[in-house]
Amino acid sequence: MKNCVIALLSGLVFGMGLSVSGMMNPAKVQNFLDVAGDWDPSLALVMGAALLVSSAGQFLARRLQAPVLAAGFSLPTRNRLDLRLILGASLFGVGWGVAGFCPGPALANLAFVRSEAAFFVLAMLVGIGLYRWGLQPILEQRSGICDGRE
């Protein structure tokens, strides 16, 4: 129960942050990636500031035996630098550049019923399904290793 309240609160702050940061505007994200054009460095500051606070959280967490409201910290299970990571990140980056959307801001835009965001999110959900229900079972059968997420 408490975990759900914290998750809601965290999501709420996350959504406010996305909105305030300007990153819900795909054009702004694309202008960050467009280093050869009218470059808009805003996204670098969003990430820098987010990293600062998030690192403080890591520092704090290292002094705790366990999270305040849970039995343990859930770390990703995959820890090797492998082809999947590189290939996955490459594909994600291409999609991110083409549309200017990454998953968080695309979802947040649904709050304003913006049809372009809805198009994107629907396709994204299909893409997730293609991996989760299509490729992942095959990969797991082959390696026998359970897949972890970050």
Place this chain on the structure above:
Amino acid sequence: MTSFTPWSSMLGGLLIGSAALLLWVLNGRIAGISGILGSCYSKPDSDSVWRLFFLAGILLGAGLSAWMIRVPDFSVVASPARLVFAGLLVGFGTQLGSGCTSGHGVCGLARGSKRSLVATLVFMGTGVLAIYLIRHTELFGLGAGS
């Protein structure tokens, strides 16, 4: 063209970081959007409920800030066909690569994960490349300036 917005972008970043801090220190969970979304495709378990609360929070938070401050700017250049193509890539790619801008870029980097550092450099790199090809070459029928 969009203008550089240092203050609001930093403030937004601080909020995003705080959200990640909250979820990690209190719940011991990573605030990675694609990971949380992807987990919703597995059989429901004891973690399913908080995930839905988190996702709902994102929409509520965006709405709340629009109500309290202002509606965030929104301008899409990509055609519907390209949006669908990009959505497929983002969905599939984030699952294959175990994370997106939030999971790798904010949470993973803060944890000092080598995987996240590589992933972040790679997706930034291919993102830059994609927008370069679209805006500064004739390859995709748009050409410079569009």
